[in-house]
Amino acid sequence: MRSIDPLLTELVGWFTWLPWWAESLALIVGCCAVVLPLHGVAFRAMQRAAAGKSLFWRSLVARTHGPSRLGLLIVAISAAAAPLTWDVRLVVNQVLLVALVTLCGWCCAIAIHIWSVVYLRGYKLDTEDNLLARKHVTQVRILRRAAITLVVLVTISVALMTFEPVRQYGVSLLASAGAAGLILGLAMQPVLSNLVAGIQIAITQPIRIEDAVIVENEWGWVEEITATYVVVRLWDWRRLVLPLTYFIQKPFQNWTRDGASLIGSVMLYLDHTAPIEAMRRKLAEIAAGSRLWDGNVVNLQVSDARETVIEVRMLVSARNAPQTWDLRCEVREKMLAYLRTEHPGALPRHRAEWVAPGAEGRHGPAAGAGPGVRVETVPQ
Structure with missing residues (x-):
């Protein structure tokens, strides 16, 4: 059985009349055109197989559609770039390296999401006594957003570090004086403070999802807790959006802190x-x-x-x-x-003492009061 590289080399020889860039592009597009339909058929078969399985397997199959396709494209393009010239392979390898780093970060984000879905499947917010469910849902959602944000930042950093100029600039920036870091820290202070407040809310839980609260003299329910703000659904269907730091720095009323009753x-x-x-x-x-x-x-x-x-x-x-x-x-x-x-x-009533003509009130005649004049109002 013949190996793949000689077959690709022979296939490239058929297109020697094309310019080098068109030849490289045609080979890469041809490999992608073969891999993508095969991936579609395989993914539909996996969906049918996981239809009757548990929530974990259904979530795994649904979430891995994009990453599995990207992984197959990386393998196909790597094989297609083998017979190309050295200069073209350098460019393709750099692109594939960035794609591989992106794939790793994508897989980490999917793993975090699937874990959160499987963990929260036993906690329902639509039950009558949902205190425990609100506690776990709030913690998992905030920590999931923080973890995915961290994964995205690390993925972008590693992808940029694959380029030599960016890596040297990053090393020189970290080794430089603290002026640049101080300026960056001041500029990022609102974002960082909300991120820290989100982690603090997830741990201490002054508020949870679907808590009944009174904030800014408005009554409503905590509808969503993001990485930077909280959405409160008011009783008249309006939405009150507040930063996370509000619930750490300012007083508010939580009617369902320890129970729904x-x-x-x-x-x-x-x-x-x-x-x-x-x-x-x-x-x-x-x-x-x-x-x-x-x-x-x-x-x-x-x-x-x-x-x-x-x-x-x-x-x-x-x-x-x-x-x-x-x-x-x-x-x-x-x-x-x-x-x-x-x-x-x-029901509330007002009482008055009436003075007949020629008579005096209990406390004496009112000054200037004539006959038949109301002179005082008393509680009884």
């Missing part, structure tokens, strides 16, 4: 004669009849007393932030309807 408060301002015990029984009835209540907390207290009204605070708990909000609204609506129907006198 929340206690919601409803404040009512009523007359001093409001039936507190009857309202407490009605609140328990409203909570028990609501599908939003989780059965943990229901309470009613008079939290303050002012000159004209008392402050009544009602507490109810729900499984998550959206249900807590809806339950608060439901309790407020039903309690007000109950008071209007059963105890209309419990």
Whole structure:
């Protein structure tokens, strides 16, 4: 059986009438035209074979389409460049070296992605109690972005170092005084600070994916955590974009830091004669009849007393932030309807003392007040 190099040399001899550059290009294009269809057939066969396999094998096959094609092209072009002239082979070898470095970096990025997909397959964010899932998803997504960014930087650096002028310039830059490094560090300070903040958030986790937070007086959910910023999905479908350093340097409210369940408060301002015990029984009835209540907390207290009204605070708990909000609204609506129907006198009222003609008020006649004039307003 004849080897490949003599066959390629004989094939090149058929095109001796072409210029050297056209001859080299024709040989390389011919090899690529043979390899690419073969790769397509082999990849479709691998897809059919992995259709019934586990998530790992399906992700591996789907993600290796591009790298496997690039690897075959590197092998084919390397074989095609063997019979070419020395000058052409130098250029082709340099291109192949850069392609090989790119292939290695690409494979590392794919390995990181497949690992994250397989690791997170047991954690679902659409469940009711998703605290553990949010914790792992946040950590893996941030660390995956940081690792892929590092792989890209290393790949670009190694690819540039394959060129002699760039390698010498890099060595001289590293060996030079610290002025250039200081300027570069100052210029990259926002990027580096966000990168460090992202790693700190992944470790300490002040926020997680789908956490309910209040930032900048806006309430919403953490939708995405990238390498440089955080996207908060607000309750009215707007998006609030904040840098990562915001959640390290400034205070904010996290309603689901340790669990999804929340206690919601409803404040009512009523007359001093409001039936507190009857309202407490009605609140328990409203909570028990609501599908939003989780059965943990229901309470009613008079939290303050002012000159004209008392402050009544009602507490109810729900499984998550959206249900807590809806339950608060439901309790407020039903309690007000109950008071209007059963105890209309419990709603806020203003009282006045009326002085009949010739009579004096409890505190004496008002100055300049004539007969039949309202002279004072009192709480009771």
